Amino acid sequence: MGNPLAAKLKRPRILRLLLAQLVVVCVATGLGAYMGGMDVAVSALLGGGVALLPNAYFAWRAFRFQGAQHTRNIIKSFYRAEAGKFGLTVVLFTLVFVTVPPSNPAFFFGAYVATLFVHWLGPWLLKRPSRT
Amino acid sequence: MEAQILGMTAIAVSLLIGLGALGTAIGFGILGGKFLEGAARQPEMIPMLQVKMFIVAGLLDAVSMIGVGIALFFTFANPFVG
Numbered sequence: 001m002g003n004p005l006a007a008k009l010k011r012p013r014i015l016r017l018l019l020a021q022l023v024v025v026c027v028a029t030g031l032g033a034y035m036g037g038m039d040v041a042v043s044a045l046l047g048g049g050v051a052l053l054p055n056a057y058f059a060w061r062a063f064r065f066q067g068a069q070h071t072r073n074i075i076k077s078f079y080r081a082e083a084g085k086f087g088l089t090v091v092l093f094t095l096v097f098v099t100v101p102p103s104n105p106a107f108f109f110g111a112y113v114a115t116l117f118v119h120w121l122g123p124w125l126l127k128r129p130s131r132t
Numbered sequence: 133m134e135a136q137i138l139g140m141t142a143i144a145v146s147l148l149i150g151l152g153a154l155g156t157a158i159g160f161g162i163l164g165g166k167f168l169e170g171a172a173r174q175p176e177m178i179p180m181l182q183v184k185m186f187i188v189a190g191l192l193d194a195v196s197m198i199g200v201g202i203a204l205f206f207t208f209a210n211p212f213v214g
Contacts, residue, residue, distance in 0.1 A: 012183045068175035075164045082160055093201055097208035119190030
């Protein structure tokens with residue numbers, strides 16, 4: 001028998017934010033392919049991927065607990081999520097620079113920054129429609 | 133000359149990563165404290181506060197993450213060394 005309160009809690013629309021980031025990665029990759037060919041597209045894809053993966057981990061980890069009885073667990077989960085995001089970002093950047101150095105750093109960092117800044121749309125993307 | 137550039141780059145990289153992590157840590161500490169305060173005052177607002185905290189966390193660490201990326205770029209593909 002689960003917690004009856006937990007069943008009433010609505011899950012936030014975090015998936016919309018991640019989907020918006022995925023769209024930005026795809027647009028940056030398409031733009032790179034159009035403007036500079038396959039190498040530039042791969043650079044943009046890698047930049048977007050380096051931003052998207054740690055963000056997805058952060059979202060998954062940060063919302064593992066919900067509800068008033070889990071306040072301390074929510075905070076712990078957020079701190080772990082941030083530490084994991086930081087570490088994952090460092091690891092992914094290192095992996096990219098060591099294994100497949102981006103041929104176009106401007107597109108790589110452009111796609112990275114554009115994907116990160118989708119968070120600025122968070123208040124709009126995570127808003128629930130009003131019922132009135 | 134090249135050794136000097138490499139040394140200065142190493143200092144810059146450590147400052148970028150270290151100060152970025154410090155700023156994020158201070159911001160997250162304040163954010164978590166405020167969340168606990170708000171949750172203690174109005175427990176029914178916790179789901180909303182959690183979403184707001186997620187949004188602010190994304191804004192908070194964006195700049196330091198960019199700094200980390202640039203620092204690692206300087207480490208592995210230093211553009212100042214010909």
